[in-house]
Amino acid sequence: MWSIYAGIPIFLGLGAVAVPVSSDTPKDSWEFGNSLFYLGPPSGSAEIIKATYSILAPAVPSGYVSSDDDPVWVSIWVGASASESDNNVDLYQPLFNWSPDQEAQGCPASTEEWCVAASTYTPDSQIGQSYIIVPANTTLDFEIAVEDENVIQTVTMAGKVISKQSDALDYPLQYLLSSDECYTGSGSCGSIDEWYIRNLTVTLSEADSSFSSVFELDGVTAADLTTSDSGTTWHTEWIKITSIDFENSSDLDE
Ligand SMILES: *[C@@H]1O[C@H](CO)[C@@H](O)[C@H](O)[C@H]1NC(C)=O
Ligand SMILES: *[C@@H]1O[C@H](CO)[C@@H](O)[C@H](O)[C@H]1NC(C)=O
Ligand SMILES: *[C@@H]1O[C@H](CO)[C@@H](O)[C@H](O)[C@H]1NC(C)=O
Secondary structure, X not given: OOXXXXXXXXXXXXXXXXXXXOOOOOOOOEEEEOOEEEEOOXXXXXXXXXXXXEEEOOOOOEOXXXXXXXXXXXXXXXXXXXXXXXXXXXXXXXXXXXXXXXXXXXXXXXXXXXXXXXXXXXXXXXXXXXXXXXXXXXXXXXXXXXXXXXXXXEEEEOOEEEEEEEEEOOOOEOEEEEEEEEEOOOOEOOEEOOEEEEEEEEEEOOOOOOHHHHEEEEOEEEOOOEEOOOOOEEEEEEEEEOOEEOOOHHHEOO
8 A cells, every 4th residue: 555655854853654544533643645646657767857846835734633742744745756655765755844833843934834845755764954934825846856866856936946955866766646644743634725736747768658647646636647759758737636634534545
């Protein structure tokens, strides 16, 4: 089944632990919304070498329950990895993060705003940049690019780079995937509205004319994934992640 790629809070350094999902919210566990996409793997020896996309984050979660000593947090992200399910490989995942206790997350935002950072899950730890405030109604542009055996994540706001990170590529990138992720603390994450991944362009190291056949939509809708150069560059205008109620087990990925 699907992995447990946890956007571990950078300043808490908790380990990623796979916890079964149940209908009553378990304490200190990670939950994943069941609205997500996977794109990959390309056929033959093709690899993903670049992805660009834009995200306007939804309103911050509502209806959450959180305690001061063990606050919840929610992350939404698109990431790239050699695997769609193996938590022994890196996941390059620039992420939006929110918590009722933003300070505990190292995020300088108010509780009405998200923070964003370039960030990488590795089997040892989460390696991320300092969180940057995302003002409400602000679309961010993202790039994940492989250059000289490094993966470079770039987050841009209004034309200005606000977060950037370079990590050594562990294995060639085979998948792009998304998630709505909740750390329950001793509470629950409530609900998160729908959001869109827009203007997604994926570049492969060599042409794969059948790449659109490995675009898997799990509880999401999307515009067609098309190529204008016989399979090297692929584009979709939008992918719609539906709203998730983290307290409703039928909204969770199991
Ligand atoms: C965000 O934009 C929408 C639509 O343009 C608008 O209705 C809403 O008031 C805006 N919210 C904020 C916080 O600016
Ligand atoms: C879509 O992304 C491309 C980069 O891949 C960029 O050049 C273009 O400006 C973007 N379009 C919009 C409408 O943002
Ligand atoms: C839980 O989610 C399912 C599927 O989205 C929905 O049909 C059901 O009404 C929800 N239950 C509650 C209590 O909201």
